[in-house]
Amino acid sequence: MVTIDNHADLRAEEQVRLSEAGARDFFELLKPRVMSLVVFTAFAGLLLAPGSINPVIGAIAILCIAVGAGASGALNMWYDADIDAVMTRTARRPIPAGRIRPEEALAFGLTLSTFSVAILGLVVNWFAAGLLAFTIFFYAVVYTMWLKRSTPQNIVIGGASGAFPPMIGWACVTGGVSLDSVVLFLIIFLWTPAHFWALALFKMRDYGSVGIPMMPNVAGERATKHQIVAYAVLTAAVAVVPAMTGLVGWGYGLFAAALGAVFIVCSIAVWRMPDGDQKMIAAKRMFAYSVLYLFAIFSALIASHYAELLVGRFGGML
Amino acid sequence: MIETIKPTEAQKKSRRGRNVALGVVLAALVALFYVVTIIKLGGMG
Numbered sequence: 001m002v003t004i005d006n007h008a009d010l011r012a013e014e015q016v017r018l019s020e021a022g023a024r025d026f027f028e029l030l031k032p033r034v035m036s037l038v039v040f041t042a043f044a045g046l047l048l049a050p051g052s053i054n055p056v057i058g059a060i061a062i063l064c065i066a067v068g069a070g071a072s073g074a075l076n077m078w079y080d081a082d083i084d085a086v087m088t089r090t091a092r093r094p095i096p097a098g099r100i101r102p103e104e105a106l107a108f109g110l111t112l113s114t115f116s117v118a119i120l121g122l123v124v125n126w127f128a129a130g131l132l133a134f135t136i137f138f139y140a141v142v143y144t145m146w147l148k149r150s151t152p153q154n155i156v157i158g159g160a161s162g163a164f165p166p167m168i169g170w171a172c173v174t175g176g177v178s179l180d181s182v183v184l185f186l187i188i189f190l191w192t193p194a195h196f197w198a199l200a201l202f203k204m205r206d207y208g209s210v211g212i213p214m215m216p217n218v219a220g221e222r223a224t225k226h227q228i229v230a231y232a233v234l235t236a237a238v239a240v241v242p243a244m245t246g247l248v249g250w251g252y253g254l255f256a257a258a259l260g261a262v263f264i265v266c267s268i269a270v271w272r273m274p275d276g277d278q279k280m281i282a283a284k285r286m287f288a289y290s291v292l293y294l295f296a297i298f299s300a301l302i303a304s305h306y307a308e309l310l311v312g313r314f315g316g317m318l
Numbered sequence: 319m320i321e322t323i324k325p326t327e328a329q330k331k332s333r334r335g336r337n338v339a340l341g342v343v344l345a346a347l348v349a350l351f352y353v354v355t356i357i358k359l360g361g362m363g
Contacts, residue, residue: 018329023339054357060350123354 008123018105025094029077029105030070030112037294038165044298045169045184048247048305049169053124055174061124061172064099065165068116068132072161074109075140078102080148083210093286110142120172134163135273149211152218155200159192166298180247186238188298192247194231194267195290197224201270202280202287225271228286232267236260252304263293 042065045224046058077095085096094100109137113136133157145160163185170181193215200207201215201224207214215224220269239260243253266289269282325333 018323018325018333020328020338022335024333025338026336056353056357060354119350197341 019101021094021100021104024062025099027101028094029074029108031073033318034073035066039066040295041188041298042079042169044302045181046172047302048180049173050172057124058172060119061128061169064116064120065132065168067112068136069165071112071116072111072136073141074105074112074123076144078105078109079144080270083212086210087206089206096270123176126174127175127317128168131164131168131171134242135161135168147228150213153214154213155196156193159189162192163188170301179241180245183238183241183245187235188294190231190235190238191290194228194235195287197228198270198283201283207288221275225273227305229267229271232264236263242301248301249302252300255300259296263289276298
């Protein structure tokens, strides 16, 4: 019998490579910050959908959507480990930092994908599970493996994967898709380019150094700024549509219009930045506001929906 | 020939952490399936 003692003064290549990854490292693979947005928007879709769902089943649905989104994040980190190692923003992720091996991340992502889709299908419904499976496939394969390294439209098309969660939440209750759930999808879909290109503007050197064709690197800063304004206008317009379709009231519509106006003003500030600006203060502000904007829009949708339910229930008594 | 490996303290500690996390996840899954069964059988879902 041979005993290999990792305590002994062996050179690194003589030691048996045993993992030192903790549970926290695996949790980090799930991209918890992205997951929080997914959970919130899926929750909004679930609450806004007509009909009802058992609260525990609803909680399990949200958990499955969150885990499925996290699994696609792990698959993304597995595939992108080579470029993550070069970019300052991502160099400390578990795989490039050497805490988790790529094959561990792949197995983790595939296992969680399978479990999240299967449990959502068995517990809630198979239409929602199919949408979740498609979302994971879209993010891990269509965006990460195909579009990200091949076209500057990568995040425009790939952004669909981040826009599906409210649609999945909606499908958990209704078992299908409707105009309103497509509008919820469109709000996030159109918001993503304005949000992400603001980040890409002040991180463009990072993306350029690894050869990722982000819009500012390929089309230039000026063209990117034009498009940021265009997408901000489209987002602000679509965000008002739920008030027009009757999903929520006009109180929401006014609030969304005001938030959208600020979003457009932020995008114009980015547009007015001189090309080659080093500080990129307007782009950083736009990025920060875009996150706040999306949370505010979906919070307002939920608040407006429940305000109307309360008025409908108790209004007659007044 | 059988090979055995003596892990370092750091490797043992992280392995223990992973085991505890996996145990918690498995216990949560058991609870989840139990609750879902009760809801579905009770016709509440």
